[in-house]
Amino acid sequence: MSTLDHTLKPELVEVRRLEVITGTGRRRQFSEETKARIVEETLVPGAVVSEIARRHGLAPQQLFTWRRQARRAAAAAINEEPQQFVPAVVELPRPVRRCGHHHRNRADLGSGLIEVTIDGVTVRIGHGAEAKTVAAVLRTLKAGA
Numbered sequence: 001m002s003t004l005d006h007t008l009k010p011e012l013v014e015v016r017r018l019e020v021i022t023g024t025g026r027r028r029q030f031s032e033e034t035k036a037r038i039v040e041e042t043l044v045p046g047a048v049v050s051e052i053a054r055r056h057g058l059a060p061q062q063l064f065t066w067r068r069q070a071r072r073a074a075a076a077a078i079n080e081e082p083q084q085f086v087p088a089v090v091e092l093p094r095p096v097r098r099c100g101h102h103h104r105n106r107a108d109l110g111s112g113l114i115e116v117t118i119d120g121v122t123v124r125i126g127h128g129a130e131a132k133t134v135a136a137v138l139r140t141l142k143a144g145a
Contacts, residue, residue, distance in 0.1 A: 038066070039066050039067050042063065113127070116138065121141060
């Protein structure tokens with residue numbers, strides 16, 4: 001018996017399971033609403049992303065990608081807000097009479113002060129205020145207006 005004869009005569013093996021794949025095997029398409037709903041589930045305190053991904057038949061990496069895309073979209077939406085200008089009123093400090101030799105005038109005391117009034121609420125921003133804090137306060141005031 002030659003080697004060729006040996007390889008052409010397979011042993012009989014019983015087939016226990018046969019899997020038939022139908023369809024074209026395309027990627028699943030998720031609507032933006034579905035993605036947003038699934039991402040929202042991951043934002044609940046104590047939620048485990050891999051469990052949520054498994055429940056929806058996703059890889060955890062896919063869900064993390066959707067979360068990153070949602071964060072970027074939210075940041076872009078904040079940056080797209082049109083800048084609005086408000087009228088600025090500049091008042092020159094009144095001259096102060098010098099009574100002594102080491103007194104400061106009012107211009108020194110008020111320098112670097114910004115005053116913003118929105119719907120009757122006045123915010124005074126002094127020298128050295130952090131930009132993030134000022135932006136947060138102004139956003140809050142704008143949202144309440």
